[in-house]
Amino acid sequence: MPEHHPATTTPPPAGTPGRAVPTLLVAAPASGQGKTTVTAALARLHARQGRTVRVFKTGPDFLDPTLLAAASGAPVHSIDLWMTGEADARARLAEAAAVADLILVEGVMGLHDGTPSSADVARRFGLPVLAVIQAGAMAQTFGALAHGLAHYGAPLPPMRVLANGVGTARHADLLRESLPADIGWAGALARDAAASLPERHLGLFSADELPDLIDRLDRMADALEALPIGQLPPAVSFPAPAAPTAPGPRPLARKTVAIARDDAFRFIYPANVDTLFALGANVVWFSPLRDRTLPACDALWLPGGYPELHGTTLAANADMRAALRRAHADGLPILAECGGMMALFDTLVDKEGVSHQMAGLLPGTVTMQRRLAAIGHQAVTLPGLMPDGDEPLRGHTFHYSKTDSPLEPVVRAVSPRDGAPGEAVYQTGSLTASYVHLYFPTNPLAIAALLGGKAG
Incomplete structure (x- = not known):
């Protein structure tokens, strides 16, 4: 297996505003809506266009990050406001912003599920939200669901919605027309079993278990490229930590x-x-x-x-x-x-x-x-x-x-x-x-x- 090497990028000097980088948090109303596939396909789309993409995963997860790393070409770190902590997340986002042309953050479970939730991450760091909704079995209820995601709890940064599993162009029109004026339309994806990612009891298969992974992601990336979501999202600034982290002790030296x-x-x-x-x-x-x-x-x-x-x-x-x-x-x-x-x-x-x-x-x-x-x-x-x-x-x-x-x-x-x-x-x-x-x-x-x- 390939060796793992620590990150070598250097964040901006402490106290600097940091680069403003196009950034998007990809969320959903629940698990199983397709947010991992969409996040990975977006990473693949922009990476193959020559952009430097950095991807993060919200919440504890080992499997989705392997897929996101394969799509982006870089290690994927976790952001969890309790487990990793806000300071760790801020430092890693600032480090990514120093080199990235695009930052993607995949949410966990439903947008508002958990304490802290993916919505809390979006609020804390000012991340625009893309809600992926499996819309194959709904019409105008799509708008009601999007409204609830956008307005539940404390205010969120701007949200767009991607309809997944759409049957026809007429179906897509019904979904788009159902959206409130303050929620953006990111496009509609048709059902495509050839682009789906298999899973088992602990979650999705790992990247190295899917020899055709890049083919699957390219197929989805081609579909996203033609949609509004295929364009770069709004930019977000990630300030460097207030004080530089001093080198710590090395008690495992020579071990x-x-x-x-x-x-x-x-x-x-x-x-x-x-x-x-x-x-x-x-x-x-x-x-x-x-x-x-x-x-x-x-x-x-x-x-x-x-x-x-x-x-x-x-x-x-x-x-x-x-x-x-x-x-x-x-x-x-x-x-x-x-x-x-x-x-x-x-x-x-x-x-x-x-x-x-x-x-x-x-x-x-x-x-x-x-x-x-x-x-x-x-x-x-x-x-x-x-x-x-x-x-x-x-x-x-x-x-x-x-x-x-x-x-x-x-x-x-x-x-x-x-x-x-x-x-x-x-x-x-x-x-x-x-x-x-x-x-x-x-x-x-x-x-x-x-x-x-x-x-x-």
Whole structure:
């Protein structure tokens, strides 16, 4: 797989107004309306016209960013006013604005869903909104829905609406005529199964699983080019942060962190890898599916992914399972998140009820469920690794499996919504494991302590 390198662009000097860059937040009334396809196709349209495009994804997400990165040709970072925080978002937007000809931000769920929502992001940063509405089964109600999206809650920046799944030219006319005067018409897209993106239980397929992805995006980009939305959106200014960020400590200097990355382990925020580089770490990659041994390293990170889809292959790789057990016995620091944790239990039971032997670092069984088991933001304070009063690590959870283990959690994550106990965090020896996907920039020193050899 290609190596990941940290961003090298330089934001404007602190306190400067920043460049005004055409910018658009692409949202919808709900999931499944086509906003990822439209955002990716817009990125592809302008990138192939020679523009430098930077794309962001609102909310926790690992899959959509791979599609958006393939379309734009650049890494895609997340913007979440709670998980990543406003300061992180402002700094990344300013960095993008220093080089970009177009900035696109894909929303999450429905425009007003969640706290904070995509609408909150649009308000906070002054982003014009494109609402993608699946309009195949409606006529004048299209206008009512658009009116509600534009006027619910506090005022939003200007909104345009794109009708998706439109049947005929007459149908498009009915939709356009239904819009209130203060909402712009962005055009109508016809139904096109050949341009749609396939999905499964955790969301859309990743970019590297779709060999015809660019063909699909080009097909949609051709359709968008002929519509009003094919033109550049209004410009937005993104001021640089008020004060430059001083270089931080490098507690992982001269340490190598090995990261699992393959078809079973793929949920990795680019910002997390950038954080490891900033902490001084050398990063190497390995595949628990294909490799028989671990690379030479001082710490391991097994991120989330789809171990349940590759249980047979993981179970058959006895050499890798033994290598993981030796690393743990030797006290190598290990962080395992969600799918990475699942692969370290004794047994994994997939959706078909088939049991697969896993690495056995955690006692018990993890079993796939037919329904979503947990979703939401999570805050984590790691005992023994974080001083009292330290800022919790922030992250999120999203999984379809449940664990059955005699191991008692060392702590539980906390839901920021109501303060209720969240996901279990297990520590055994040098291993820290949880369903929580951590966003490393929220507390880099805690990550360094976790990967630096301090056991629970």
